[in-house]
Amino acid sequence: MVLCLPIAIVGFMGLCLGMSRHQRDVLGRVLSPMRSALCKAFGWTALASSFALAIARDGAAMGAVYWAGMLSLAAVLVALWTTWFSRR
Amino acid sequence: MFRDRSQPPKPTLRSASFAITSRALVALIGGYLSAALYTAAMARWLPIARVEAVMTGMLSSFAIYACVAIMAFAVGTAKRAWMWLAVICVPPAIALYLSIHGVGA
Amino acid sequence: MKEGLRQSMAWLHTWVGLLFGWLLFAVFVTGTTAYFQDEITRWMQPEIAGERNLDASAEGALAYMKTHAQGAESWTIQLPNERSVAAMGYWKEKGETFRQWRDHAFMVDGQGRKVDARDTTGGWLLYRLHFDLHYVPVLWGRWAVGLAAMFMLVAIVSGVITHKKIFADFFTMRFGKGQRSWLDAHNLTAVLALPFHFMITYTGLVTLMSQYMPWGIPAAYEHPADYYRDHLGAGEPPKRSGIEAPMASLSDMIRQAREHWQGAEPGFIAIALPGDAHAVVKITQDTGAAMGTRGETLSFDAATGAMRRLPPVKGGASQTESVMVGLHAGRFAPLALRWLYFFSGVMGSAMVATGLVLWTAKRRQQLPDPLRPHVGFRLVEKLNIATISGLPCGIAVYFIANRLLPTGIPARVAWEAHWLFIGWGGVMLYVFLRPPRRAWVEALAIAATAFLAVPLVDAATTDRGMLRSLLAGDLVFVAFDACMLVTAAAFGWAAWTVHRRPAATRHATRRGKEAVA
Numbered sequence: 277m278v279l280c281l282p283i284a285i286v287g288f289m290g291l292c293l294g295m296s297r298h299q300r301d302v303l304g305r306v307l308s309p310m311r312s313a314l315c316k317a318f319g320w321t322a323l324a325s326s327f328a329l330a331i332a333r334d335g336a337a338m339g340a341v342y343w344a345g346m347l348s349l350a351a352v353l354v355a356l357w358t359t360w361f362s363r364r
Numbered sequence: 365m366f367r368d369r370s371q372p373p374k375p376t377l378r379s380a381s382f383a384i385t386s387r388a389l390v391a392l393i394g395g396y397l398s399a400a401l402y403t404a405a406m407a408r409w410l411p412i413a414r415v416e417a418v419m420t421g422m423l424s425s426f427a428i429y430a431c432v433a434i435m436a437f438a439v440g441t442a443k444r445a446w447m448w449l450a451v452i453c454v455p456p457a458i459a460l461y462l463s464i465h466g467v468g469a
Numbered sequence: 470m471k472e473g474l475r476q477s478m479a480w481l482h483t484w485v486g487l488l489f490g491w492l493l494f495a496v497f498v499t500g501t502t503a504y505f506q507d508e509i510t511r512w513m514q515p516e517i518a519g520e521r522n523l524d525a526s527a528e529g530a531l532a533y534m535k536t537h538a539q540g541a542e543s544w545t546i547q548l549p550n551e552r553s554v555a556a557m558g559y560w561k562e563k564g565e566t567f568r569q570w571r572d573h574a575f576m577v578d579g580q581g582r583k584v585d586a587r588d589t590t591g592g593w594l595l596y597r598l599h600f601d602l603h604y605v606p607v608l609w610g611r612w613a614v615g616l617a618a619m620f621m622l623v624a625i626v627s628g629v630i631t632h633k634k635i636f637a638d639f640f641t642m643r644f645g646k647g648q649r650s651w652l653d654a655h656n657l658t659a660v661l662a663l664p665f666h667f668m669i670t671y672t673g674l675v676t677l678m679s680q681y682m683p684w685g686i687p688a689a690y691e692h693p694a695d696y697y698r699d700h701l702g703a704g705e706p707p708k709r710s711g712i713e714a715p716m717a718s719l720s721d722m723i724r725q726a727r728e729h730w731q732g733a734e735p736g737f738i739a740i741a742l743p744g745d746a747h748a749v750v751k752i753t754q755d756t757g758a759a760m761g762t763r764g765e766t767l768s769f770d771a772a773t774g775a776m777r778r779l780p781p782v783k784g785g786a787s788q789t790e791s792v793m794v795g796l797h798a799g800r801f802a803p804l805a806l807r808w809l810y811f812f813s814g815v816m817g818s819a820m821v822a823t824g825l826v827l828w829t830a831k832r833r834q835q836l837p838d839p840l841r842p843h844v845g846f847r848l849v850e851k852l853n854i855a856t857i858s859g860l861p862c863g864i865a866v867y868f869i870a871n872r873l874l875p876t877g878i879p880a881r882v883a884w885e886a887h888w889l890f891i892g893w894g895g896v897m898l899y900v901f902l903r904p905p906r907r908a909w910v911e912a913l914a915i916a917a918t919a920f921l922a923v924p925l926v927d928a929a930t931t932d933r934g935m936l937r938s939l940l941a942g943d944l945v946f947v948a949f950d951a952c953m954l955v956t957a958a959a960f961g962w963a964a965w966t967v968h969r970r971p972a973a974t975r976h977a978t979r980r981g982k983e984a985v986a
Contacts, residue, residue, distance in 0.1 A: 292640045337760055338806075341796070344664045345809030348816065351661040355640040362643070391623070400684040407685030412784065415699035418685035419786035423793070425682040426674045430622045437481040437627075438474055460688070 280333075280343070283326040284350035290319025292354055301362040323347075383442040390436035394449040398432050398456070399425040405456035408463040478627040485624045486824050487849065489617040491856045494821045496599055496614055498860055500669075501814025503596040504799055504807055507552040510591030512949040513871045514555070514576070515931040517586050521549040522579040523556075523734060524720055529581025530558035531719055538562075538573065539744060545570070546738040550757050550800075554579055555586070571882070587876045594886055595864065600677065603886060608680070615681045621670045628659060635660055648830040655827050658820035665813035666820065672797035675790060700787065701764060702780035707747045714746035717774030725776055726752045726767050733758035746772055756800040763791035825853045850905050858912040858960065859896035865919035865953070866892025872930045892919065906967070913964035920957035924950035 292298045294316035296306050307315070330346070331339035406421035407414075432452060436445045502509065511517065530546045538544060541560040548556050559574040578584045590597075597603075602610030629635070639660065642653045659666065674681060683693075690696045698704070719738070726735050736755030742748045748771035756762050768777040783791065795801055799810045829850050836842050842850070870888035874881055896915060900908045927950065928934025938946035 288640070295637070295640070297637070298640060337792075341760070341802075342806055342809070344668075345806060345813055348662040348665060349809060349812055351640070352657070352816070355642050355657055355661065358640050359642045359644065395619075399682060403682050404684045404688035407689040412786075413699075414689050415696060416784040416786040418689050418696060419700070419784075419790055421685040422678040422682050423675060423786060423789060425678070426619065426622065426671060429619060430626060433620070433623045434478075434481075434626055437477050440473075 280326045280329050281346050281350060283322050283329065284343075284346055285353055287319045287322030287326060288350050288354040289357070290315050290322060292319075292358055294319060298358050301358055386442035387436045387445050390442075390445040390449050391433035394436065394446075394453075395429040395432040398449065398453050399429040401453055401456040401460065402428050405459040405463070409459055475631055475633070478630040482624055482627040482631050483828065485620045485627070486821075487828050489620050489624075490821055490825045490828075491852055492613065492617045493621055494818060494825070494856055495860055496617060497814060497818040497821055498864070499595045499599040501811060501818060502592065502864070503599050504802075504810045504814060506592030506596045507550065508592070508945050508949060509595065510589075510593065511553060511945050512927075513589045513591040513868070514586040515927075515933045515946075517555045517576060517578060517584055518933075518943075519554055519579045521551075521554045522581075523548055524723060525581040526556035526577045526579055527719060527723060527738060529577040529583070530556050530575075532581070533575060533577065533583055534558060534560055534743070541573075541743060542741070544740040544743050548734075548736050548738065548755070549579075550734075550736060550755050552757075555584065587871070588881045589871055589885055590882050594867070594889070600673075603890070611677055611680060615674065615677060618670055618673050622667075622674070625659075625663075625667055625670060629663075632656060632660070648827070648834070651823055651827040651830045655820060655823040658816045658823060662813050662816040662820070666817055668796060669813075669817065672793040675793045676797055678790075699781065702766065704768065704778075707741050707745075707749045709742055710746045712746040713744055714748070714772040716740075716743065716748065716750075716771045717769075719750070721774050722750055722752060722769045722776075725769070725774075726754075729767060729776070730754055730758070730765070733762075740771060743771070748772065749777075756795075756798070758801070760795040760801045761788060761791040762801065763794055822853075822857045825849075825857065829853065847905070851901050851908065854905070854908050854912050855893075855897035855900045858909075858916040859893045859900070861956065861960070862896050862912075862916040862919045863889045863891075863893030865916065865923055865956075868923045868953070869919070869926050872926045910964050910968045913960050913967065917957045917960035917964060920953045920960060923953040 293302065293307070294312045294314075296312065299306050299312070326346070327339075327343050330343040333339060334342055403421035403425045406424070407418040410417035410420055412420070432449065435448055435452075439445050439448055527546055527548060531544070534541070534544045538560040540563075542563050542565070543561045544558065545560065546556055546558045555576045555578050557574060557576055559570045561570060562573070565572075576584050576586050600611055600614050601607045602613060605613075632638075638653070638656055642650075642657050644650055646653075679686070686693050686696045723735055723738075727733070734755045735752045736757070737753040739751045739753075740748060741751070750769040750771045752767050752769070754762055754765040756764075766780055769775065770777060799807065802810055829846065832846060833839055833842075836846065867885060867889035870885050874884055874888075878884070896912055899915070900912050903911060924935050928936070933943065933946050935947060935950040938944075938950070
């Protein structure tokens with residue numbers, strides 16, 4: 277849990293930065309398709325590793341429940357993070 | 365399964381509300397009826413312990429209900445919704461009939 | 470083809486959502502609080518303190534009933550779980566129904582002593598509201614909630630079909646853009662917690678499925694009782710022998726149960742025909758023990774303390790049902806996961822609330838005269854305000870009533886519940902008397918004030934106020950008060966935001982005119 281949440285947040289940040297709409301808000305410029313793809317790949321890897329971590333710690337059933345709840349929290353935090361940029 | 369009514373003739377208010385009521389009936393009553401039929405049919409036909417068969421039927425019933433309710437509003441016309449409802453309900457009804465009056469049970 | 474389907478699904482989503490929205494909001498809010506049901510109950514009984522001790526409180530409750538309830542039909546002990554302190558005991562006299570259990574209920578603390586706590590239903594009231602409603606027969610309430618849940622499922626499916634750009638909009642939340650913002654907020658709260666919403670709706674239906682969809686039982690069983698015997702392993706109730714027999718050691722039966730469950734704790738003890746030679750002790754596992762725990766019960770001969778036949782082993786479907794019910798109630802969840810459940814519940818409540826507001830936001834522009842909307846629009850708008858700020862306000866009033874109602878007045882428990890609805894009803898009445906925009910601001914402000922008042926009233930009337938609890942390291946009380954303050958702040962912020970908005974609109978109009986000029 278301690279490590280899982282930050283990893284999921286970083287993962288969603290990666291996915292988010294892979295989308296041109298949010299690149300404009302957060303970075304102020306659009307990344308090349310190559311870099312966007314890299315961001316996305318990084319994001320998915322981080323999400324997958326947070327899942328693996330949760331399962332390794334709490335077992336398949338409990339880990340999956342934890343992970344699902346945490347994923348929602350992480351995604352909301354990242355959504356608010358991008359909003360903060362677009363409001364500035 | 366879902367066919368589009370491409371630009372239907374402009375419906376009058378009364379015929380529109382009739383169609384909506386008709387679809388709502390399919391969703392609400394038809395959905396429950398089909399879920400109940402499948403649940404009962406599963407309880408009699410599934411080749412597992414009786415209590416497990418009953419339970420399996422109940423557990424899946426809400427998915428059936430939801431699908432029928434969605435179907436009622438997804439198909440092109442209200443009449444088609446009733447036809448689909450009949451198509452969905454006939455198999456479990458036959459299975460139930462056979463199990464009570466004919467083979468099995 | 471795709472557009473036609475999407476349109477009809479959007480229509481379905483809109484109207485199903487509106488029709489069941491207010492009820493679903495109440496179900497979501499009370500259900501969310503129910504994840505902290507035990508903590509709320511603890512806060513509502515400040516007289517009870519200390520640590521839990523299962524065995525001591527079980528023995529204490531038993532001793533009390535041995536002296537006060539000889540010859541009763543049954544004795545029941547609800548043991549404290551990991552999150553609570555006191556055990557509750559109650560008995561049933563011959564000829565009484567289980568509804569009357571409150572007449573002979575008492576609390577026992579971790580040292581086995583009976584404690585006189587104020588009479589309250591605590592978090593349990595909110596938990597029961599979640600599926601029984603109130604002031605209506607329980608069965609009707611459950612049918613209403615079940616129907617709402619069924620169409621919540623329909624709304625989820627149709628919503629997913631309607632939402633064109635689930636992945637493109639995944640992180641999008643634009644503030645201050647009117648209808649667009651409400652749509653963003655609705656999408657965000659719905660999509661980001663979609664697994665939870667789907668799980669909670671389906672498993673919620675499963676918790677009451679033998680009421681909602683019982684048709685498999687008469688199809689497969691001649692007598693419904695046989696189904697429940699196969700399902701729960703409940704045997705025949707014992708018959709009175711008329712011969713008195715002392716009871717064997719309860720602690721020893723608890724020990725046997727723990728051993729049989731490999732360390733899992735008991736949560737519930739029911740003794741049928743106490744004192745009789747045919748008495749039976751049933752020990753049920755604490756539902757918090759594991760995700761799939763659901764009424765695992767062991768029976769003992771009270772006179773000898775020997776375990777009777779074992780309950781049936783669960784098959785695949787029964788196991789699935791247990792896990793689904795467990796997932797819904799989250800009783801197994803440790804603290805961190807419990808907060809995630811709570812957070813998801815808040816997301817669900819916000820999803821329903823934003824959906825309801827979206828209905829009006831979308832239609833306001835299309836009104837022929839936005840200053841004079843038609844009756845239906847006005848009704849929806851008022852009901853939205855009255856529900857979204859009124860129900861939470863009622864809950865705050867319920868907590869305040871718990872502190873202010875004198876102990877020992879007749880029907881105190883009922884009056885606590887009445888105050889919840891007086892609070893809610895009061896806000897509703899107020900809202901219907903005020904113009905809509907002012908109603909929003911004022912109702913939200915009233916709710917904020919009510920939540921702010923809860924910790925203040927608590928500090929004024931008990932010795933377990935926030936500061937003292939903080940110093941004593943009593944985290945349950947601190948967390949409860951902190952939640953009240955956070956909720957107050959959220960409502961206050963919402964009121965402030967709505968309050969500022971009309972000015973912004975006027976400003977925009979003026980700017981628009983200038984641009985035209």
